Amino acid sequence: MARIALDTVGDDDRRRIDYLTAMRKLWSTDVFGRLRAEFDALAEREGAPATLEEAGELVDRCPSYGWFGFLERGAQVLKWRVVNDVVERNWDALGDDLRPPHLSRAELDPDLELPAWYRDHDIHCQPGGVWGADASALVYEIGTQVLHVGRNRGLELHRRFTATFPGETYGRIVDMGSGFGKSTRPFKERYADADVIGIEFSGPCVRLAATRADDDGLEITFRQGDASATGLPDASTDVVTGTMVLHEMPPDVLRATFAETARILAPGGIVRFLEFTRTGDLFRDAVMEDHAWRQNEPFMPGLMEFDVERELAAVGLAGARWVPFDERTGAELPDGYPERAEWHLPWAVLEAHKPAAETVEEGAA
Amino acid sequence: MIDIDEFAEGPEPAFLGSATVDQLAAMVLTLGMELSVLAARVAELEDRDPATDSQSASSLLTRLFANLRPSSGHSRPLVAERLDLAPRA
């Protein structure tokens, strides 16, 4: 496995990152557990909430909720400060990771105008977003390592998702919102003969993605562009996928992205996005609703409200549904999420397909 | 390079009652982080197993969390008051 930015950091920085990781762990186990106990006690006294709004009001009254919210956002803010600093101090070594690739391709579009909905808030509280400077992609890469602890440098979750794809081979796979390629590389690993393309708004991420793929000996095309207007030909791909990208889009862009997905998919092609959905546990769902605001992800609740069946059918994609996903094992959970004591993101796969072209009946006009 | 302050737009949301309390809590957590770095360096100087470093980071945090959380020190009365769970006479 190729070197990643985290390998460059010195011992002290590694300890800072260990500390942040330990903080997240305590927050997601201890603090979350206490919050749940408070919520359950309140619900027992006052009656269980019947709606998401009622659950939200109840969770707001739990004594630990302020602390829980502070730690979630506070850890995130502190993380970016630490990581920015790390990248700045190690820039001489890290900047080289944006070199031109030799095996993969980084297709940059210097004229691409990033839309205001994308520019106007710093997603995940990362100052300057994942696109604001060359350093942003490296800051983002290290940042993901702080959250995904001990999971083989963050690729494992993506590999588990890739393993759920039904096909033995595919001609072309398009990964929307490919970031620095963490979600894209596992496709080329599993489907070595496929033409794998990542579409990504951020130029620095496109460059880093190509280097990382190169270092792993994977030939992938990363194209700086818009998931809702990829420029790829009609009916030219067998798979459209994406990981953690839909929830970053406002509803009209979501609609446009699904329309684009339907356009570039060949008949019989499949759609599988790894995302988040409601769990049906009103307590978790209420906390998740606020999580979106605490992490500067204003469009996340909109995705959860999005009527996928109707909206995807409207653009010609059939069978749309959410299938809960266990990020620890890669198992799909058609019967819903199991009980878990700790806080976890409600991972789910949004799946659909483009119906195979109808065979024209003999003698039809 | 990113200048973080260039992106700061207005105050952070206040979770702990007021922005000042949030800022103070954030400072304590940052101090905790630097303490964990120092603790690990001392461990190294004393030739202790580096594996204990991470343990020390989390036990440091456990203590910090226990003392920092808003209800600590008077958690019973506060929780009891909010939830009306005080033992009935």
Ligand SMILES: C[S@@+](CC[C@H](N)C(=O)[O-])C[C@H]1O[C@@H](n2cnc3c(N)ncnc32)[C@H](O)[C@@H]1O
């Ligand atoms: C949370 S990241 C996930 C990256 C990657 N899929 C992964 O799993 O590591 C979402 C990415 O989607 C990109 N993005 C969001 N909206 C996009 C759009 N409309 N077109 C292209 N990229 C987009 C962002 O720049 C960001 O890099």
